[in-house]
Amino acid sequence: MRIIWEWLRRWQLSLFEKVILTNSLLLLAEAVTALWVTSHALEAHHFLIDTTFLVAATLLSIAINAFLLRASFRPLFRLLGVIRQISAGKTEARAESAPADSSEVGQLAAAFNTMLDRLEELRRQQSALILQAREEELRRVSRELHDESSQNLTAVLVYCEILLRTVESLPAESMTSETRRQLIASCQQLSELAQQTLDAVRQLSQRLRPPVLDDLGLVAALRWLVEDCHRRFCLPVELTIEEQALWQRLPPPYETTLFRIAQEALTNVARHARASRAQLSLQLASSAIHLSIRDNGLGYDPGQPSNGLGLVSMRERAALLGGRLSIDARPGQGTHVEAILPLPVS
Structure with a gap:
């Protein structure tokens, strides 16, 4: 047979x-x-x-x-x-399909693979457009918060100071001492509240899209991210950057992708890992860029399903540039996140 x-x-x-x-x-x-x-x-x-x-x-x-x-x-x-x-x-x-297979099933497998490749390419293009639109929207919101909201709050601070000076300069017979004291205390409290709100708006603006990323590049943005993690989460992060990476600027999509991956990974460490320290390293090799984030936290079981979108977003960002993201985690032994992106073609 x-x-x-x-x-x-x-x-x-x-x-x-x-x-x-x-x-x-x-x-x-x-x-x-x-x-x-x-x-x-x-x-x-x-x-x-x-x-x-x-x-x-x-x-x-x-x-x-x-x-x-x-x-x-x-x-x-x-x-x-x-x-x-x-x-x-x-x-x-993908389905197994020999190039010389002209049978109906072979043709069906080849057409099926072609359809999948086309759908994958369309999905990547749509994801790239969505991420680009998201970054543009974050940049716009960040600028509006920094320019308009900060200016309005600064004006509130100025008027609070003027009101405080006016109350202090009023004649003593124009109001009782208790009323004067209450007005001065209210003006000071309003001024402190406006100053706190102004600081919060500026920090939110920087976290949405730090201006240093666009102005000075990835290395400066990573340094700002390390300081921000230490200030917000009391998480000491050791930053290691190869000397070669200090002077080379990458295309904006690469810098944005690496910064967002590092930001998401350190946020996960601060919120979920219960780590006492973390390490962030950027290495520029001959053919690829390596970004590594390590911590000494609780770790987790990669086999367990996760409802978070952070890992999916990091993998998606790396895949859009032809790279990959790997996660090595074990319960009680910390987590190691590594993103490898091929160098852009000049």
Whole structure:
């Protein structure tokens, strides 16, 4: 049967043609065998021979058809397995397809892979556009907070100071000492509240889109991020940057991606890891950029499902630039996040 299958494969027949040809050959062989049986003097056992021949021919026909159909549909079963993997979230899975395979199933697998590649490319383009629009919106909101809101709060501070000086300069007989004291205390409290709000707005503006990232580049932004983590979360972060990376500016998409990955990773460390220290390193190799974040916190089990979008966002950002993000975490042994991006083509 394997010889028949290999012979049929060399002919590049369709599945329908293979079944018809195989059954035609079986019928022809059965007719020749029946002719041979009837041409010989086997009358003594004629009924037994005919019955045995019919049963054997039927079983042989069923076996050959089952083998032929199973061999023909095996690639289709593999394709079905790939579809199930993709449905489970493994979007990188692809169907096996030989370049010279011109069968229906081979053509279906090739078309399926082409469709998946096209959908993946469209998804990446859409994700890139969404991330770009998001960064532009964050930049706009950050500037509005810094320019408009900060200016308004600064004006409130100035008017509070003027009001305080006015109250202090009023004649003593114009109001009681208790009223004067209450007005002065209220003006001071209002001034302190406006100053705190102004500081909070400035910090929020910097966290949304730090101006240092656009003005001075990635290295300066990472230094600001380390100081911000120490100030906000009391998390000491050791920053290590290769000397070569101190002077080389990267394209804006690369700097934004590396900064957002570092920001998300350190935020996760501060909020969930219960770590006492962390390490952030940036290494510029000959063909790739390595960003590493380590901590000595609780770690976690990567096999457990996670509802957070932070890890998904970090992986998506790295994949859009042709890179990858790996996470090495074990319960009680901390977490190591590493992003590797290929160097941009000059």
